Amino acid sequence: MKLNVDFSALHQAIAPLGKVAASFSVTRHVNELESIASHLTIGVILGKDIQLDEIDGSHGVLSYHGDQVMLYIPDQGDEIQFILEDGKQGCRIHVAECSTLELMRETGRFDRYKVINRVDGFFPVFGRNFKLKQDIKGEADLGVCKNCLTLLNYQGYSSQGHRVKNQVVNAFSFEQLFSTYSAHFNSLPSNKKKGNYTADWDSISTQLRSELDYTCEQCDVNLTQYTKLLHAHHVNGNKADNGRSNLRALCIDCHKKQPHHSHMRVSNEDVLIINRLRREQHKFDVFDYQQLRDCADTALDGLLQKCQTMGLPQGELGVVINADVNPKPKPKPKPKPGKDNGNRDNNWDNNNWIAIDLCWQKRNVAVLIKSENTARLQRHGWTVFSAFEALNEFERFQAKVR
C-alpha cells in the first residue's frame, strides 16, 4: 500500500483522472507477449478518452478495442483511509458485464466508473476526510466483484458452497484472470520481470526438447511439426537451475497451466493446433471431464465446469472440419514430416479448415472462442455458440447438446 496525504485541492488536480499514472514500471516478456496498445499502458486509468459505451462485455469479460479491461469507481468518499488500509472493504473491481454494471448503465450512473487494466491488484483511489478537511489519495488492493465471478462461473464459482466461494475470492488474482481469458484478447499486461536465464539456456533447452523428440512430458503431444510450441520449463522456478530433474519439456498449453505462470499468454490459434494434434495422436481416446478441462483453452473453463456440474455429455476437443463448398467433410490430409524449423505445416493454414474449440459432433453443436468462423460453420449445419453465450444461455445450449 502506498499512502500520500495531500492538503492541496487534490480533487481538482486529479479530477480528469485520465492522466493518473501508477508508479511502477512495465516489463514485458518479449517472447511471450505481444505489444499492448499504447493507450492501455498498464496502471494508467483510462478516463477522458474512452467512451464507456465502447466497453464490450459480450465475451463475458470486459474489453475495450481488443484489450481486456476492468471497471471501478476510484472515488471512495470519506471511507478512503480505511480502504487504503484494507482495499477489500472498498468498491469492487468489475471484470465482466455483471448485474451491478447493467443496473448502473440502466440508471445512468455508469459514468462514475473508470477503466483500467492493471493486474498487480492495486488500484489508484481517492477520497476526502471531511473532519480534517483533507483530500487523500493512494493505491488500494481492491477486491474483485463477486457478481462478476458468478457470471463467468470463474473457477466454478456459481455452483460452489460458501466456503469454497470464499477460497476463490481470497486466492483471486487479476493476473490469473487475465491469463485465463487471454484467448479473447490481443495481449496481456504484465508486471513480471523476465527470469535470469543462464547464457547457455537456449542450447540446453534445444537439447532437452530434441532428446525427447519434441514431446510434451505432461500431455504427451508430439510437436515435431511445431517445435516452437514446446518449451523447457523450470520446475522450481529458478531459471539458473538447469539440472535435469528441474527441467520439464512442456507444450505451451501445459506450460501456461503450471502454477505461477499466469504471466504467459498462449494464443487461441496455438491451443487449437495443439488440440488438433492431440486428437490426431489419439491422446483423447479415453476421456473424462478433468482431462477435457486440462486440455481445453482456459477461457472455456467456466463453461466446462458448468457442463460437468449439470451432467452434460462430454464435448470433444481438437475437431477440425472441412468447410469447403462441399459440405461433406473430406478425409483430413496427413501432415508430412518437415524440417525442424518450428514452422506451421502448411496443410492446415488452408482456409478451408475450421478448427473448433469445443464441440459435440453428434449433435453438430460447436463452441467457438473467436467468432470469425461462426457463419461458415452454420452454413454446414452447425449450431454455434460463443463460450459466453453457452454459459449465459445455458438452458438453450444444453437443449441442443443433450
Ligand SMILES: [Zn+2]
Ligand atoms: Zn461486477
Ligand SMILES: [Zn+2]
Ligand atoms: Zn502438453
Ligand SMILES: [Zn+2]
Ligand atoms: Zn515455466
